[in-house]
Amino acid sequence: MYTRTLLIICLLTFFLKGYSQDFRYIILDNLRDKSKITNYTLRVRDLYDYDGSIELFNIRPNPIASLPKTYSDVLILCSVLPDFESSENWSSIDSTDLKTNIISFQELLEDVTSSLNILDMQIKKDTKFLHKYQVVKKVGDQYLVSKKCLVEFYAIREYPSNYNIPYATIDTTQKKVSIRDMKNVFEGLLQEKKVFPLDIHELPTYLDDNLRVRREYLTSIFKLKNDTAYKFWTFTDWSITDGWNVDRGIDRFIYIPNKGIVGGSYDFYFHFLNRIHDSNKWFKNILNENVMIAEEFK
Numbered sequence: 001m002y003t004r005t006l007l008i009i010c011l012l013t014f015f016l017k018g019y020s021q022d023f024r025y026i027i028l029d030n031l032r033d034k035s036k037i038t039n040y041t042l043r044v045r046d047l048y049d050y051d052g053s054i055e056l057f058n059i060r061p062n063p064i065a066s067l068p069k070t071y072s073d074v075l076i077l078c079s080v081l082p083d084f085e086s087s088e089n090w091s092s093i094d095s096t097d098l099k100t101n102i103i104s105f106q107e108l109l110e111d112v113t114s115s116l117n118i119l120d121m122q123i124k125k126d127t128k129f130l131h132k133y134q135v136v137k138k139v140g141d142q143y144l145v146s147k148k149c150l151v152e153f154y155a156i157r158e159y160p161s162n163y164n165i166p167y168a169t170i171d172t173t174q175k176k177v178s179i180r181d182m183k184n185v186f187e188g189l190l191q192e193k194k195v196f197p198l199d200i201h202e203l204p205t206y207l208d209d210n211l212r213v214r215r216e217y218l219t220s221i222f223k224l225k226n227d228t229a230y231k232f233w234t235f236t237d238w239s240i241t242d243g244w245n246v247d248r249g250i251d252r253f254i255y256i257p258n259k260g261i262v263g264g265s266y267d268f269y270f271h272f273l274n275r276i277h278d279s280n281k282w283f284k285n286i287l288n289e290n291v292m293i294a295e296e297f298k
Contacts, residue, residue, distance in 0.1 A: 040294035058260025
């Protein structure tokens with residue numbers, strides 16, 4: 001009995017220690033002199049059956065004279081997601097607890113360029129990370145740390161129309177393709193019956209050659225207040241049924257140059273917790289490319 005109890009204590013200690021080291025702190029104030037940060041708020045009720053909010057932090061590194069422009073032409077999107085176990089998305093943290101596990105600007109930029117593989121364009125499998133990083137903001141004299149945080153890396157590019165645009169790229173000059181357009185193409189090419197990878201009715205779904213063909217498509221261009229806005233959607237599947245499809249990330253989003261991502265959807269996060277009970281409503285949201293728009297742009 002003693003041996004078993006000791007083993008359980010050791011396993012718990014190992015787990016808790018490992019978990020405490022499992023994420024890095026992105027301290028926003030530490031990045032402001034090296035990047036442009038924009039912050040927006042989404043109301044979840046606009047799209048999902050839940051009263052809550054999502055905070056978006058767009059981090060755009062300033063150009064670095066010693067590095068090629070492609071290194072800094074990236075967007076780091078930090079989404080502070082709702083904590084369903086409480087009504088608060090943030091918790092207070094003592095400044096003394098922020099002395100370890102801090103990621104510096106240089107380390108963060110290295111993570112971005114490594115994931116996007118800026119040098120050889122071979123995008124790695126993971127460019128979206130749930131709980132690998134936590135955002136820290138300062139309100140008055142108090143530090144607040146996010147409880148649930150999704151961090152995504154994007155390259156900002158303008159490629160010629162004949163280029164194959166790789167995954168994790170925001171290109172506002174590409175040809176427009178809607179989700180309905182792709183559904184028609186997908187169904188027309190098939191010689192055997194397969195489920196459209198974005199169809200929520202029959203999970204899991206699988207996209208053949210996912211790592212080769214997944215990408216973000218531009219679907220529409222419109223005015224949002226006084227800005228030109230670009231809506232994108234992500235072509236990938238729902239291959240996980242017992243956990244988060246983190247690869248989907250902010251699967252539909254609105255981007256404004258110089259302001260960042262100002263709206264979007266997080267189907268992977270809310271679907272896993274069944275925040276819309278009607279699968280027809282889910283798929284309607286997908287086909288209609290519905291998103292939440294930041295309060296600052298309403």
